[in-house]
Amino acid sequence: xxxxxxxxxxxxxxxxxxxxxxxxxxxxxxxxxxxxxxxxxxxxxxxxxxxxxxxxxxxxxxxxxxxxxxxxxxxxxxxxxxxxxxxxxxxxxxxxxxxxxxxxxxxxxxxxxxxxxxxxxxxxxxxxxxxxxxxxxxxxxxxxxxxxxxxxxxxxxxxxxxxxxxxxxxxxxxxxxxxxxxxxxxxxxxxxxxxxxxxxxxxxxxxxxxxxxxxxxxxxxxxxxxxxxxxxxxxxxxxxxxxxxxxxxxxxxxxxxxxxxxxxxxxxxxxxxxxxxxxxxxxxxxxxxxxxxxxxxxxxxxxxxxxxxxxxxxxxxxxxxxxxxxxxxxxxxxxxxxxxxxxxxxxxxxxxxxxxxxxxxxxxxxxxxxxxxxxxxxxxxxxxxxxxxxxxxxxxxxxxxxxxxxxxxxxxxxxxxxxxxxxxxxxxxxxxxxxxxxxxxxxxxxxxxxxxxxxxxxxxxxxxxxxxxxxxxxxxxxxxxxxxxxxxxxxxxxxxxxxxxxxxxxxxxxxxxxxxxxxxxxxxxxxxxxxxxxxxxxxx
Amino acid sequence: xxxxxxxxxxxxxxxxxxxxxxxxxxxxxxxxxxxxxxxxxxxxxxxxxxxxxxxxxxxxxxxxxxxxxxxxxxxxxxxxxxxxxxxxxxxxxxxxxxxxxxxxxxxxxxxxxxxxxxxxxxxxxxxxxxxxxxxxxxxxxxxxxxxxxxxxxxxxxxxxxxxxxxxxxxxxxxxxxxxxxxxxxxxxxxxxxxxxxxxxxxxxxxxxxxxxxxxxxxxxxxxxxxxxxxxxxxxxxxxxxxxxxxxxxxxxxxxxxxxxxxxxxxxxxxxxxxxxxxxxxxxxxxxxxxxxxxxxxxxxxxxxxxxx
Numbered sequence: 001x002x003x004x005x006x007x008x009x010x011x012x013x014x015x016x017x018x019x020x021x022x023x024x025x026x027x028x029x030x031x032x033x034x035x036x037x038x039x040x041x042x043x044x045x046x047x048x049x050x051x052x053x054x055x056x057x058x059x060x061x062x063x064x065x066x067x068x069x070x071x072x073x074x075x076x077x078x079x080x081x082x083x084x085x086x087x088x089x090x091x092x093x094x095x096x097x098x099x100x101x102x103x104x105x106x107x108x109x110x111x112x113x114x115x116x117x118x119x120x121x122x123x124x125x126x127x128x129x130x131x132x133x134x135x136x137x138x139x140x141x142x143x144x145x146x147x148x149x150x151x152x153x154x155x156x157x158x159x160x161x162x163x164x165x166x167x168x169x170x171x172x173x174x175x176x177x178x179x180x181x182x183x184x185x186x187x188x189x190x191x192x193x194x195x196x197x198x199x200x201x202x203x204x205x206x207x208x209x210x211x212x213x214x215x216x217x218x219x220x221x222x223x224x225x226x227x228x229x230x231x232x233x234x235x236x237x238x239x240x241x242x243x244x245x246x247x248x249x250x251x252x253x254x255x256x257x258x259x260x261x262x263x264x265x266x267x268x269x270x271x272x273x274x275x276x277x278x279x280x281x282x283x284x285x286x287x288x289x290x291x292x293x294x295x296x297x298x299x300x301x302x303x304x305x306x307x308x309x310x311x312x313x314x315x316x317x318x319x320x321x322x323x324x325x326x327x328x329x330x331x332x333x334x335x336x337x338x339x340x341x342x343x344x345x346x347x348x349x350x351x352x353x354x355x356x357x358x359x360x361x362x363x364x365x366x367x368x369x370x371x372x373x374x375x376x377x378x379x380x381x382x383x384x385x386x387x388x389x390x391x392x393x394x395x396x397x398x399x400x401x402x403x404x405x406x407x408x409x410x411x412x413x414x415x416x417x418x419x420x421x422x423x424x425x426x427x428x429x430x431x432x433x434x435x436x437x438x439x440x441x442x443x444x445x446x447x448x449x450x451x452x453x454x455x456x457x458x459x460x461x462x463x464x465x466x467x468x469x470x471x472x473x474x475x476x477x478x479x480x481x482x483x484x485x486x487x488x489x490x491x492x493x494x495x496x497x498x499x500x501x502x503x504x505x506x507x508x509x510x511x512x513x514x515x516x517x518x519x520x521x522x523x524x525x526x527x528x529x530x531x532x533x534x535x536x537x538x539x540x
Numbered sequence: 541x542x543x544x545x546x547x548x549x550x551x552x553x554x555x556x557x558x559x560x561x562x563x564x565x566x567x568x569x570x571x572x573x574x575x576x577x578x579x580x581x582x583x584x585x586x587x588x589x590x591x592x593x594x595x596x597x598x599x600x601x602x603x604x605x606x607x608x609x610x611x612x613x614x615x616x617x618x619x620x621x622x623x624x625x626x627x628x629x630x631x632x633x634x635x636x637x638x639x640x641x642x643x644x645x646x647x648x649x650x651x652x653x654x655x656x657x658x659x660x661x662x663x664x665x666x667x668x669x670x671x672x673x674x675x676x677x678x679x680x681x682x683x684x685x686x687x688x689x690x691x692x693x694x695x696x697x698x699x700x701x702x703x704x705x706x707x708x709x710x711x712x713x714x715x716x717x718x719x720x721x722x723x724x725x726x727x728x729x730x731x732x733x734x735x736x737x738x739x740x741x742x743x744x745x746x747x748x749x750x751x752x753x754x755x756x757x758x759x760x761x762x763x764x765x766x767x768x769x770x771x772x773x774x775x776x777x778x779x780x781x782x783x784x785x786x787x788x789x790x791x792x793x794x795x796x797x798x799x800x801x802x803x804x805x806x807x808x809x810x811x812x813x814x815x816x817x818x819x820x821x822x823x824x825x826x827x828x829x830x831x832x833x834x835x836x837x838x839x840x841x842x843x844x845x846x847x848x
Binding site: 047048049050051058059130131133134135137138150151152153204207223224225250251252253255256257259260262263265419421460 | 571572578579580582583585586587588590591592595622623624625629630633634692696697700703704705707709792793794795796798802803805806810
């Protein structure tokens, strides 16, 4: 499951990934002075948990560094979330199951060796192999022959996936186990990066001193202190760095990083610590950043309980959603660190459509009460929200409950479980009595990821146990579509079904609340909450 | 003397074994699976989780893990972190920083603590004594984090004398502010302890004798009064040095110092048994040696104490 729980890990999980999407409120310095193309800047980071190998970075510390050092076949345009080709010249498919990849020529690794079809195929085969202990090894599970290198038990029988075939230096083919129309979107994830030949001779040593093909090359790693990367002058991608390099400075406490940013000892911030949230816009002025991320917080209904079964109960669920005063809670209880949601997909993901939740996500106590009554009310006139007490959720759960109680007269209490794992166990075993806190952090910025993986019948993260023939029908059609645009459009129809059934109440989107120093400009963040490193300009 | 030291060194062995065993078990009973924690909130892939757990040897029974670990330890191998780094490397990065910080805090404690205590003790009941009482009471009552943020705001944000956090953890000048914060609480204790001790001893027979036979005041205070008054202070300082070396998680966090506290905090958060036990092994040795030195210092300070 990919539910968002603790704020810390939400950020971490978000950071896992790559670059993406809409910078609506993306900040740009108003001054716009001349930039020094060789200037370096520092960024708030943490010590990578694992050696720096592309498929081995799930947390923010390593993930962001990998992202600067490597570039895969495709990536996401940080401005609009659109997929764009990088190492790939084109990726062709007729059935969404068999893909032919053509590479551009001219790409080289930082050690000068060329990036070829084998660089990708070998890297993926290696990463998917259970023996190599890569955290992201299951990202390759769509590829035919994955079972052979990644068996459920025991040692892999082979070290090659049958679905990957090198045709020549610039061509290779990918066969999947079934059609996945948005497979290209997945390819933007750093786990799909190519690896140079040198990697395979000593992967462990390589992990301390990685050689990639990305916009930046590795310079040094002072453990627990800093990692330095410098711009790579032979970088062949479209996003050439506008600066000379980055120093990823380690901070164990966000407060310390914030203090350093305010005093210009740190240039770009990851996240403002909770204690400074209330004042950071004052402190930083137009250097403060505040924009939505590709992550959403929901309250899901335990659809498997009798209380929620029956067609009329959808009205009750819609009523409860309308009883929540999202605007007030995000502003007060959450200090403006969240943005009220009006759909099940976070803005910035391709296929996001504003207002798919419609009036049901707008606060209207009178209508809420009416709907709950029309739908026959809830059993014992009482609902509970199951959540984990270790993630800082108590405050808003209580606020949501107050809002529901006042608007509808339905008694609502938080059902706190001591920690994340305990809460997940209850949810996984489908033993939630009434409602539960759920969340989702995008794996890739496409609406399918927010819908298919969360609300599809039997989906791994379908905690609500929701099952709708209509939703599944649209999703299945969407998955068979041959273009990503078509997929996104069809998924919007599937999303419309959610408004009718309301298996989960969208609450709010996570936000990037960050900032930058007086020494840099043009700092923008993507929907994963990462700064667009290559675009940062260091002032002269 | 020699036999005393030998006996103490032998006593260290069971203490050492006991503490490492306790810590080893404590890390193990922390809730949650450290390997699964590497996936954060995402569900770990079961096959990968099993393979990883096996690689780290965490699928073995605890006693096998313990004996395996201790066996390696005695050959000087501190094991590996989950990321595959040598624990000894992690320790040798963090320890020099903490040694610097701890020694600076320690020096501040001794110089200012004993100095203030002496001043107050000699002027018992006067203004200097009363103001010392107030000053030390304030220091003792302010929690360290508050003092840290206070100093950070005042010296960095307002006066701009220093950067808010330590930019280079090996730079002594930059470590000064955290060292003051770290040493302040113990400074107050040292001042109170030495003041009390001095007030008591200043009326002792041997001081009266010394004064009566016309010794210069400086000599009376230096060789007789101070030396005899230092025993409780040295006891306190001995254990305090161990505590300082153990790393000040809070202070290091506030000032972003990359020392032992910082590394331990991270290791505990990730439930990295090998790293935690590795640090504890080093710290236990520091503690044991510090307390041995304290015991030996007693004999130096008070000639009446003899170790057979």
